[in-house]
Amino acid sequence: MAGLRIGTAGIPASAKPQTTPDGIRRLAELGLDHMEIEFVRGVRMGEKTARTVGELAEELSISLTVHAPYYINLNSADPEKIEASKKRIVQAAKVGAAAGAVSVTFHAAFYHDDDPQQVYQLVKGHMEDMLEELARSGVNIRLSPETTGGPTQFGTLEELIRLGQELPGVYPCVDFAHLYARSLGEYNSYQHFAGVLQSIRDGLGEEALKAMHIHLSGIEYGPRGEKRHVPLEETELDYRAVLQALVDFDVAGWLTCESPILEEDALILKGLYEELHQR
Numbered sequence: 001m002a003g004l005r006i007g008t009a010g011i012p013a014s015a016k017p018q019t020t021p022d023g024i025r026r027l028a029e030l031g032l033d034h035m036e037i038e039f040v041r042g043v044r045m046g047e048k049t050a051r052t053v054g055e056l057a058e059e060l061s062i063s064l065t066v067h068a069p070y071y072i073n074l075n076s077a078d079p080e081k082i083e084a085s086k087k088r089i090v091q092a093a094k095v096g097a098a099a100g101a102v103s104v105t106f107h108a109a110f111y112h113d114d115d116p117q118q119v120y121q122l123v124k125g126h127m128e129d130m131l132e133e134l135a136r137s138g139v140n141i142r143l144s145p146e147t148t149g150g151p152t153q154f155g156t157l158e159e160l161i162r163l164g165q166e167l168p169g170v171y172p173c174v175d176f177a178h179l180y181a182r183s184l185g186e187y188n189s190y191q192h193f194a195g196v197l198q199s200i201r202d203g204l205g206e207e208a209l210k211a212m213h214i215h216l217s218g219i220e221y222g223p224r225g226e227k228r229h230v231p232l233e234e235t236e237l238d239y240r241a242v243l244q245a246l247v248d249f250d251v252a253g254w255l256t257c258e259s260p261i262l263e264e265d266a267l268i269l270k271g272l273y274e275e276l277h278q279r
């Protein structure tokens with residue numbers, strides 16, 4: 001069996017009713033392997049429900065990751081907003097861990113007008129606090145800051161690899177659509193994608209490629225990077241080349257499709273991935 005588990009960002013559109021357990025059942029019916037639990041508008045699940053969700057997911061062999069709320073900025077000028085951001089990430093991590101999720105991703109910060117070096121140090125300090133709190137509470141889940149889609153956002157691949165080097169247990173969540181949008185279309189060849197995987201291997205070791213948190217979807221960009229996710233059929237992102245690089249580097253882990261047509265595109269990615277894998 002192939003090393004990447006592929007699935008949807010949240011509940012598939014064809015799940016009825018639209019609950020997380022029904023979403024997990026639907027993914028299993030469709031032959032998909034993974035769900036990213038979307039707490040993007042807030043953590044609206046308690047730990048007790050999360051445990052039930054986790055049991056079902058395990059029974060149906062659906063792996064889980066978590067996306068923390070969008071309302072996060074570890075470089076806010078307002079200290080209360082920073083504290084609230086950390087609380088949201090920690091809460092998403094705790095509930096995710098209760099469901100047995102392996103990794104929680106989030107968009108860490110905005111640069112505003114600050115020096116990216118300073119922002120890096122601030123983000124790192126806040127990450128250390130959160131790691132300590134999770135360790136103290138016995139919560140076992142990975143914190144995986146995401147490569148972001150626009151130049152105003154903290155989260156280049158280089159920044160995240162450095163965070164992973166300096167903070168044991170932290171790995172980047174690599175969103176290939178964001179890398180492409182942020183570079184205004186430059187990151188769009190097999191060489192680029194293979195280069196991303198090579199940098200991760202060089203910076204964080206082979207094990208980083210064996211448990212990789214990945215996002216892949218169609219995307220549209222403008223002068224300021226990411227505009228919106230679009231179906232694979234409408235994007236110029238060479239997702240086939242992304243999958244080829246993932247196959248060639250023998251990457252294993254969890255790939256979430258954030259397409260507006262969730263399961264349809266996730267199934268396309270899974271079909272293509274398996275085809276490339278068998279060659």
Ligand SMILES: [Zn+2]
Nearest residue numbers: 067106107146
């Ligand atoms: Zn994201």
